[in-house]
Amino acid sequence: MSKINFYLLEYAYSYILRHKNKNIFIVTIFTLLVALLTTLFFVTSSLRYELKERIANQSDIIIQNYKAGMPAAIDISVLNKLLEIKGVTAGKLEIDGKYYFKPKESIFYLLGVDAFEMQNDPMVIKLLEKYELSDSEILVSRNVQDIMHQAYYKEYFNFIKPDGSLQKVSIKASFDVGERVELKNLIIMNKDTAREIFGYGVDEGSGIALSVANKNELESISSKIRLLLPNAKVTSKDELLLEYEKLFNYDSGVFLSLFVIALFTFFIIIYDKANGLSSEEKREIGILKAIGWCIEDVLHAKFYEATLLSFFSFILGLGIAFVYVFIFKAPLLGRIFIHENMLEIHNFQLNIHIELSYILLIFLLSVPVYIAATLIPSWRVATLDADEVMR
Amino acid sequence: MIKLKNVSKIYGKNIKALQDISLEFSEGELIVLKGVSGSGKSTVLSLIAGLSKPTAGEVIVDGKKISKMLDHFTASYRRENIGIVFQKYNLIPDLSVEENVLLPLFPLNLSRELMRQKAKRVLEIFSIAHKVSLMVRNLSGGEQQRVAIARANINDPKIILADEPTANLDEKLSREFIEILRELKSKKRTIIVATHDPLFFELDFVDRVINLEHGKLL
Numbered sequence: 090m091s092k093i094n095f096y097l098l099e100y101a102y103s104y105i106l107r108h109k110n111k112n113i114f115i116v117t118i119f120t121l122l123v124a125l126l127t128t129l130f131f132v133t134s135s136l137r138y139e140l141k142e143r144i145a146n147q148s149d150i151i152i153q154n155y156k157a158g159m160p161a162a163i164d165i166s167v168l169n170k171l172l173e174i175k176g177v178t179a180g181k182l183e184i185d186g187k188y189y190f191k192p193k194e195s196i197f198y199l200l201g202v203d204a205f206e207m208q209n210d211p212m213v214i215k216l217l218e219k220y221e222l223s224d225s226e227i228l229v230s231r232n233v234q235d236i237m238h239q240a241y242y243k244e245y246f247n248f249i250k251p252d253g254s255l256q257k258v259s260i261k262a263s264f265d266v267g268e269r270v271e272l273k274n275l276i277i278m279n280k281d282t283a284r285e286i287f288g289y290g291v292d293e294g295s296g297i298a299l300s301v302a303n304k305n306e307l308e309s310i311s312s313k314i315r316l317l318l319p320n321a322k323v324t325s326k327d328e329l330l331l332e333y334e335k336l337f338n339y340d341s342g343v344f345l346s347l348f349v350i351a352l353f354t355f356f357i358i359i360y361d362k363a364n365g366l367s368s369e370e371k372r373e374i375g376i377l378k379a380i381g382w383c384i385e386d387v388l389h390a391k392f393y394e395a396t397l398l399s400f401f402s403f404i405l406g407l408g409i410a411f412v413y414v415f416i417f418k419a420p421l422l423g424r425i426f427i428h429e430n431m432l433e434i435h436n437f438q439l440n441i442h443i444e445l446s447y448i449l450l451i452f453l454l455s456v457p458v459y460i461a462a463t464l465i466p467s468w469r470v471a472t473l474d475a476d477e478v479m480r
Numbered sequence: 481m482i483k484l485k486n487v488s489k490i491y492g493k494n495i496k497a498l499q500d501i502s503l504e505f506s507e508g509e510l511i512v513l514k515g516v517s518g519s520g521k522s523t524v525l526s527l528i529a530g531l532s533k534p535t536a537g538e539v540i541v542d543g544k545k546i547s548k549m550l551d552h553f554t555a556s557y558r559r560e561n562i563g564i565v566f567q568k569y570n571l572i573p574d575l576s577v578e579e580n581v582l583l584p585l586f587p588l589n590l591s592r593e594l595m596r597q598k599a600k601r602v603l604e605i606f607s608i609a610h611k612v613s614l615m616v617r618n619l620s621g622g623e624q625q626r627v628a629i630a631r632a633n634i635n636d637p638k639i640i641l642a643d644e645p646t647a648n649l650d651e652k653l654s655r656e657f658i659e660i661l662r663e664l665k666s667k668k669r670t671i672i673v674a675t676h677d678p679l680f681f682e683l684d685f686v687d688r689v690i691n692l693e694h695g696k697l698l
């Protein structure tokens with residue numbers, strides 16, 4: 090089979106067309122099955138990828154203070170205490186939080202930065218390299234800029250502080266968040282400005298971010314901190330991952346039943362094929378043998394036939410899943426994989442990320458199985474005496 | 481050139497299709513195998529074509545023991561030496577005339593040009609060239625038979641086996657077929673026709689008529 094025999098290929102192709110109805114059915118089921126499986130894998134792997142990306146930009150451990158169940162400011166003295174814990178290599182007071190902009194009913198995410206401190210997020214790092222912010226200047230995302238425009242703020246903006254007074258800042262520049270939709274309402278400003286807006290004292294912040302040298306120690310260090318600060322919420326990187334993963338939702342009946350039906354039908358096809366050929370199909374093999382084809386030639390043609398059909402279905406299924414997930418963003422079924430709030434609150438988005446190993450797995454589970462189910466019964470018939478055709 | 485030595489063919493447990501038959505055909509001979517339905521005519525043709533193997537005895541063609549060959553060899557033996565005209569034509573109705581005629585050569589992967597030439601030649605010889613790209617299902621019975629004969633001759637085989645070739649033809653078409661046989665015979669082909677059509681029994685160019693009854697020679 091080193092060189093493609095185009096005559097046999099054409100014969101195989103015409104054979105498929107000659108049994109149109111049956112083969113259309115097979116292609117439909119095959120395609121549906123591949124499309125369903127691939128959709129599942131596309132959605133999960135691109136979400137997983139997105140999770141990993143987000144986690145990568147997170148600090149190792151984040152500590153937030155709570156008072157009476159409400160988020161509260163945290164003092165720098167706490168940071169100094171935490172820095173004494175063995176294994177903690179660095180830490181900083183963070184000043185960030187949500188800001189509700191009533192006129193447009195939007196929630197902005199304010200991030201306080203310090204030009205002399207290390208930043209985690211590569212996007213923020215780039216922006217800070219480009220712009221030097223004074224205490225009366227802010228950087229806003231495109232989306233925030235649009236919202237502010239709608240409220241007639243073009244050059245400057247007024248934040249309302251907790252005591253009701255205004256904090257006037259000028260909008261220095263706007264930036265594009267690209268695929269980082271979770272940052273679409275981001276506003277960047279100096280830490281002191283953010284402190285003013287949120288009403289924190291000079292030594293206070295909204296939380297503490299710690300770096301840990303050995304990632305295996307994340308868990309033990311987190312529990313030490315919990316003992317030390319019983320009122321604080323301590324979130325380590327791996328806990329964050331777990332929390333996000335809980336948002337996945339695989340157990341939907343709709344998907345499962347569609348999947349089971351397709352799988353079931355696929356196995357019926359395989360069973361039906363493996364169980365033997367129709368008398369017409371047998372006769373055709375007999376004719377081919379009688380006019381001088383050997384067993385191998387018959388199988389060669391059958392191999393082409395099965396490969397054409399299954400490959401076509403496989404590629405079609407893959408294409409459908411791709412368009413469905415990445416171009417149409419998985420309408421209907423998307424909700425099956427992801428909790429409603431994942432896309433909205435967490436701003437998750439299906440960006441193209443494909444894990445080839447999954448595609449390979451689906452390929453191996455479908456195409457070779459189909460080819461074998463076609464070849465085996467044909468081989469059985471082809472090895473019989475062909476004298477039936479004489480009658 | 482064709483020798484059947486004490487050949488028996490038993491189907492299943494005890495359907496004795498042929499019982500201890502010995503026959504010999506020489507090159508260029510035209511033989512008519514006659515006998516009622518079930519007498520074993522088709523079985524003889526299958527054995528010569530290597531489509532089945534005898535239960536006992538040997539089939540020897542050109543010194544080669546056909547009855548002992550492996551599939552791969554019987555296939556090329558058939559392709560190169562045997563042309564079969566089946567009673568039911570055994571064409572593939574949804575393929576074109578040309579494709580049907582060339583079907584035996586598909587596994588050889590020859591050039592398109594050579595294939596076209598070969599098809600053209602046999603289709604012209606058997607006067608069916610004007611239907612070359614029609615689908616076989618749209619042809620009349622007589623035309624289908626011409627396609628079947630053309631296919632049997634695509635490789636200029638030395639041996640032509642015809643099983644009840646006129647069973648589905650009217651008298652006019654049957655006579656035309658006989659003329660085709662006369663042509664082939666003049667080309668020194670060895671021809672074996674299994675039939676119970678009386679038209680064949682009195683032909684001047686038939687060398688021998690062999691009578692079969694219950695799988696035995698009469």
Ligand SMILES: Nc1ncnc2c1ncn2[C@@H]1O[C@H](COP(=O)(O)OP(=O)(O)OP(=O)(O)O)[C@@H](O)[C@H]1O
Binds near residue numbers: 491515518519521
């Ligand atoms: N594959 C088979 N299985 C069982 N019996 C068979 C098989 N092939 C042939 N036979 C039997 O062998 C005997 C001879 O059959 P064969 O086809 O050679 O007869 P024939 O002379 O060609 O008859 P007809 O004129 O009807 O074509 C018959 O009794 C037939 O039923």
Ligand SMILES: [Mg+2]
Binds near residue numbers: 480
């Ligand atoms: Mg017969």
